[in-house]
Amino acid sequence: MAFSLLLVACGLVAFCLYSTVQWLLTCRRRSLMKRQHGCLPAKQLPQLDPIMGTDIVMQNLEAAKKHGFLDLLRTRHATNGLTFTTNTYLRTTINTCDPTLIQNVLSFQFQDFGMGPLRRKSASPLLGQGIFTTDDEIWAHQRALIRPSFVRAQVTDFSIFGHHVDQLIALISRRNYEVDLQQLFFRMVLDSNSEYMFGESVGMMSENASEAATTFHHALDYAQQGTILRLRLGNLMFTHRDQKFRESCGTVHAYADKFVAQALEFRRQQSSFPSEKMDKDEGVRQKYVFLNELAKDTEDPIMLRDQIVNMLLAARDTTAGLLAFVFFMLARRPDVWDKLRADVLEHYCEPLTYEALMDMKYLRYVIHETLRLFPPIATNSRMANKDTVLPVGGGPDGKSPLFVKKHHVVTYSTFVMHRRKEFFGEDAEEFRPERWENLRPGWEFLPFNGGPRICPGQKFALTEASYTIARLLRAFSKVENLDPTDWREQLTLSLTLNNGVLCRLTPAE
Numbered sequence: 001m002a003f004s005l006l007l008v009a010c011g012l013v014a015f016c017l018y019s020t021v022q023w024l025l026t027c028r029r030r031s032l033m034k035r036q037h038g039c040l041p042a043k044q045l046p047q048l049d050p051i052m053g054t055d056i057v058m059q060n061l062e063a064a065k066k067h068g069f070l071d072l073l074r075t076r077h078a079t080n081g082l083t084f085t086t087n088t089y090l091r092t093t094i095n096t097c098d099p100t101l102i103q104n105v106l107s108f109q110f111q112d113f114g115m116g117p118l119r120r121k122s123a124s125p126l127l128g129q130g131i132f133t134t135d136d137e138i139w140a141h142q143r144a145l146i147r148p149s150f151v152r153a154q155v156t157d158f159s160i161f162g163h164h165v166d167q168l169i170a171l172i173s174r175r176n177y178e179v180d181l182q183q184l185f186f187r188m189v190l191d192s193n194s195e196y197m198f199g200e201s202v203g204m205m206s207e208n209a210s211e212a213a214t215t216f217h218h219a220l221d222y223a224q225q226g227t228i229l230r231l232r233l234g235n236l237m238f239t240h241r242d243q244k245f246r247e248s249c250g251t252v253h254a255y256a257d258k259f260v261a262q263a264l265e266f267r268r269q270q271s272s273f274p275s276e277k278m279d280k281d282e283g284v285r286q287k288y289v290f291l292n293e294l295a296k297d298t299e300d301p302i303m304l305r306d307q308i309v310n311m312l313l314a315a316r317d318t319t320a321g322l323l324a325f326v327f328f329m330l331a332r333r334p335d336v337w338d339k340l341r342a343d344v345l346e347h348y349c350e351p352l353t354y355e356a357l358m359d360m361k362y363l364r365y366v367i368h369e370t371l372r373l374f375p376p377i378a379t380n381s382r383m384a385n386k387d388t389v390l391p392v393g394g395g396p397d398g399k400s401p402l403f404v405k406k407h408h409v410v411t412y413s414t415f416v417m418h419r420r421k422e423f424f425g426e427d428a429e430e431f432r433p434e435r436w437e438n439l440r441p442g443w444e445f446l447p448f449n450g451g452p453r454i455c456p457g458q459k460f461a462l463t464e465a466s467y468t469i470a471r472l473l474r475a476f477s478k479v480e481n482l483d484p485t486d487w488r489e490q491l492t493l494s495l496t497l498n499n500g501v502l503c504r505l506t507p508a509e
Ligand code: HEM
Pocket: 131, 132, 143, 310, 311, 314, 315, 316, 318, 319, 322, 375, 376, 377, 380, 381, 447, 448, 449, 452, 453, 454, 455, 456, 457, 458, 460, 461, 462
């Protein structure tokens, strides 16, 4: 007995000694690295509780509740500069809106940063091992898997969204032209994207949408809100015990599983009857279905489900949010509406073509200006997967090299960066699409991210948004704002309007 106790005590002492030596060696290596690169610490946001950061967390939660989180971020950057650090839950976060620093994290030093275990853990109940939560080889494999789906032929095929816009226009008319456009855009984008991805539309635009469709729609929203809450809780994620959240994730998965089973059946048929033969025999060209294409490369049902749920989420809220903000601005700016409508009508052709859309320059400016002021992914982050040094961010002016410890987080805000006067001029706060006539920004305009993880759906989203806007401006001659209030931020995984886009449209003669 005594001998066993002695053994345990010796083991403990050896472990403590080993840990202490390791810790000392790491400290020495880190201070050498800092000295070699001339690193200076970043400015630190003044905190009452610099260890757990309860003051910062409370401030963040309070601001989010009042729809003012992004404004709070802007105020912090206005007083502390482009880059500063905060400490929360024993972790240091580097907060930045410096394009040089962001470019290094996302591109030049891509290998040093990843999504990290925190993001994976918070999002995995909904997103599993999907493209948004994985790093390294698993991510690279998934990225390679979806790449062929974004070739130009698929992206510019308007048959994917044409009849969903028809349905939208018909629905606006049935509702006597007074609608919340944001709500309708969310339904329409879910319908068109689900058709592209599953081969079958969810059917939310129909007045009598099925119960399964409505349940799926609500479950997707609830599961997404829960995911963002878990992300905000960080290391305290274990306190999130919401049965409805788990059930909502289950509902979303069950809905997707139905289509995964169909895709695997398609795969079995394909291996029995190669596609060329089937096409020729049936005399028809098969409709492009994203999930079927994925199923050619893998028959792992969970992998297929994770991919499709990630894609659906990536595509729905961002594109619908962009459309909502475009019409939010148009309803408040009749001058921009008139100019945009003139541009659309000048180049419009029946049926509308990709080339005609490309000729609508002012339409492009309006979309860029909306993405600048209201980027759908308004804040984002990466975690250092090893000790590293960034060339900027350190020192009181943020211009010296900055040491980043393994597992420290870099959070960047495109919302704040896109509104900085030093990048976009004195009128950076103003909605002025004309600025894009001469603007060729670099990393200071980043709605679709940059580097190897740049949004693969960028072209798809811009085409869907341009097509929808052009069709609506052709169908309606006027838009009137029915909401006297300013925009109120609704920040989940993407940025939307808490007050929606209430407006009255006038049908064109
Ligand atoms: C206006 C619309 C859109 C915006 C502003 C947008 C923006 C972004 C941003 C900022 C990211 C980077 C996220 C991160 O790294 O944390 C991203 C990633 C991604 N987006 Fe989009 N997106 C849009 C539409 C779409 C659409 C329509 C699709 C698919 C059809 C799509 C698919 C993806 C995927 C799969 C990723 C993950 C890429 C990776 O990690 O390698 N997006 N998007």
